[in-house]
Amino acid sequence: MRFLKLFLLCISVFAAAEGFAQSSAELKRRRDKLSDELEQLNREYQKTASSKKVTIRQLNILKAKINLREEKINTINSEIRNLDSQISENTNSVNNLQEQLDKLRKEYAGMVLFAYHNKSAYNKLMFVFASKDFNQAYKRLKYLQQFATYRQRQAEYIQGTQKDLNIKIVQLDRTKREKSTLLSDEKKERESLGKEKDNQAQVVVKLSKQQGYLKRQQRDLQKKIAKTNREISSAIRREIAEARRKAEAEERARLAAAEKARAAAAAAAEKSDKPAPSTGPKTPVKTTAAKTNSEVLNSTPEAARLSNDFLGNRGSLPWPVAQGHITQGFGTYYIDGIKTESTGVDIATGAGATVRAVFSGEVSNVANVSGTYLVIIRHGEYFTAYSNLRSVSVSKGQKVGIKQTLGTVATDSATGETSVHFDLYKGQNPVNPKIWLAPD
Incomplete structure (x- = not known):
């Protein structure tokens, strides 16, 4: 039973270690990706910093860097918490294995002492021949054989437990070193975050001297956003x-066909002097005028299927x-005290980047x-909108597939920013696109 407990302990420890490794690997992948994005932003910031004139682009890059830096620090803290949990588990495993090893050694020492006192062949023979009968003699002989086998097995258990203990000690030391490295990285990231926040404050001070120009620029941007939103809503x-209109036309055609059929049946009945066949009680049918926008947009089997497929990919759509x-999320935000409602998200990318459809439609x-x-693009009752494109490669009414190229992103000449604005609507209602896109 004791060896079964030891076996189960080892299994649970290794299972926990495997789960930790998967979680740790995912966090490390996320940290590496954040590091790459920060490096890219650093390069972009250096380009803007070489200019003597401070621009909104510098401020926006700093804001993006601060957000990414804080996310990276949070990721490192999650890794540290995982390591703390692993250190605790490994410490408990080491203690348990050490206790098991001490018990095994104590029992083995008792067996060695017993074997020492009965080491001569004469003593063993006397132990067998002192039996009352043949049956007892046989049992004593089997006991001596089993005792030797058990003693050998105990020695093997001790060696195996010692090996597991050494492995756990090595893992514990390695985990502690990893934690020390992460703590050092976290300290460096916090120092970088502090410098970036100082730079942000300095840029804000410099930009405040250009307040008139910036407000004009901001008003122009707001006008463009409002015009884009009106265009999307109108479409x-x-x-x-x-x-x-199509649904109503189909409804009129169905009603006309039904009326024609009833008239034909009545005429046939009149000629044969038989009562017209009953069509049964009429069931109330919801007219097109009473249907919701969602019902209207899903009125055809193709549209309903496309809506279901689009909904089924919530959280896994490719990025545009x-x-x-x-760089700017969905919802309400403020720039220089000006309240702005964002119906979508701004996604910064490289100059001349290709914009692609996130789903077929x-x-x-x-x-x-x-x-x-x-x-x-319409996807059944869902719509996706891609704005701030320098060029387009599709036309109205064209069918497009997932990840098909729509055009290229424009770069703002005033700020130097290259970003696409991405909106997602369910009917006439904007929804947060980020929760529909695959995790970055």
């Missing part, structure tokens, strides 16, 4: 109106650009908004 309303990071609209392009 979606047109799609809903068109879907409702191959490489990028979110049909291009609902392509529009020029203040010098850059907007592409809207």
